[in-house]
Structures are given as C-alpha cells and as structure tokens.
C-alpha cells in the first residue's frame with residue numbers, strides 16, 4: 221500500500237517534469253513542429269473552385285437538358301432513379317410545395333434556393349464514386365436536366381455562366397436571413 225502511494229507520487233512528479241520540459245522547450249518557443257508539406261499553387265487551383273449563389277466562379281462551357289438526360293442515364297440514374305426520383309439515394313426532383321407542410325420533401329427542386337449551386341455540387345461531388353471526372357459542359361447539361369425535371373427551364377434552354385444564375389428556383393423566396401447581411 222505504502223509503496224504504491226510512493227510509486228504514484230513518483231510517477232506524478234515525473235509527468236510534471238516531463239510536461240514542463242516539453243512545454244519549456246518547443247511548443248511555446250515559436251518553433252514549428254515541422255508537420256506536413258507546403259501545398260503547390262497547382263494543387264490549390266485544382267481544389268479551390270467555388271461557384272457562388274450569384275454565379276461568380278462559373279466556368280466557360282454550356283449544356284442543355286437533352287444532352288443532360290443522356291448523361292444522367294449513364295452516370296447518375298443507378299443511384300438517383302429514373303427521372304431523378306425513387307432511387308436508392310436522394311430524389312433530385314419533385315416534392316414541390318411540401319416544404320412548409322407537415323411532411324416536407326426536400327429535393328434539389330423543392331428546396332434548394334439557387335440553381336448555380338447545383339452546378340457547384342455536381343462538379344465537386346458527383347458521381348459519388350468518381351467526383352471530378354465530368355467536364356464543365358457535362359456538368360452544365362446535367363444541371364440543365366435537373367432544372368428541367370423540376371419545371372424550372374425548358375429542355376433545349378442552354379445553361380452557361382450567363383443563363384444559369386437567372387434560372388429561378390421554386391423555393392428561392394422560402395429562406396429568411398437569420399441576421400441582416402449588412403450588420
């Protein structure tokens with residue numbers, strides 16, 4: 221019993237000494253722990269692409285829903301279902317008018333406030349198993365197809381950096397600012 225108390229005290233003293241030594245030496249001395257590597261400008265360019273709700277950041281290229289439908293059946297239908305409904309993963313169309321009701325059905329069409337962020341999302345994250353493999357033209361066409369399925373645009377309307385920000389989403393007025401942006 222007595223021995224074990226002494227052992228505990230000794231261990232505690234040792235821990236304090238080690239800790240003091242570590243803190244005294246490096247951590248608070250402004251010395252970097254030398255972890256990681258500096259990332260290159262090329263790599264930053266590859267991952268630093270954001271499309272803002274306003275359409276800022278949209279790249280060149282274009283596509284319509286007719287082309288988008290073909291691409292959708294190849295790259296997306298397996299998970300999101302025919303006509304973007306009833307697949308094993310989320311519906312991208314339908315649910316319109318349900319958001320303020322008792323059973324809201326959130327889809328890209330019923331919920332998302334900006335058409336531009338559909339482009340951003342697909343380019344960044346889809347197809348789920350192979351993100352980053354679609355060209356900008358393909359992403360524009362797929363975005364156009366999803367918009368068309370949701371009744372936002374006609375099937376031959378061309379989506380590009382100028383037209384996509386003008387596509388008005390059904391729920392674009394359904395959001396309120398939690399705080400005033402000017403404050």
Ligand code: HEC
Nearest residue numbers: 295296298299309310312327328341342346347348349362
């Ligand atoms: C292997 C299955 C798979 C494939 C193929 C796939 N997706 Fe998805 N998709 C998902 C999953 C899973 C999510 C949900 C991801 C999450 O919430 O993190 C998702 C989410 C999305 C969303 C956001 C839905 C929402 O309401 O938040 C969009 C838009 C979308 N996918 C579009 C596409 C398009 C376009 C393609 C074809 C280019 C595609 N997906 C192919 C699995 C898939």
